[in-house]
Amino acid sequence: MMGYINPLLSLPAASDLLNLPEQDRRAIARIFRQLRDQANTQAEDAWRRRKGPMATYWRAVSTYARHLAHALEQPTKTKS
Numbered sequence: 243m244m245g246y247i248n249p250l251l252s253l254p255a256a257s258d259l260l261n262l263p264e265q266d267r268r269a270i271a272r273i274f275r276q277l278r279d280q281a282n283t284q285a286e287d288a289w290r291r292r293k294g295p296m297a298t299y300w301r302a303v304s305t306y307a308r309h310l311a312h313a314l315e316q317p318t319k320t321k322s
Contacts, residue, residue: 250309251316259313267314274311278304 250256259267285300 248309248312248316250306250313256313259310260316260318262314264318271311271314274307274314278307278311281307 262270281300281304285297285304288294288297288300
């Protein structure tokens with residue numbers, strides 16, 4: 243759990259993500275988690291090379307990938 247309300251869930255397109263079949267959401271979430279890990283690696287490498295703007299860019303990519311993965315892992319709302 244993220245500990246706060248995911249800001250991406252307030253966007254209209256988030257409902258399209260949440261309406262995908264659960265199996266598809268899980269697969270896409272796994273890819274976003276991998277993207278997060280890879281972007282974090284790029285951020286650390288850029289930081290070591292004193293490339294602050296690129297480190298910031300990759301850290302942002304990592305953050306958004308995490309937010310998207312988390313959004314995709316939300317339980318489907320049941321329709322009454």
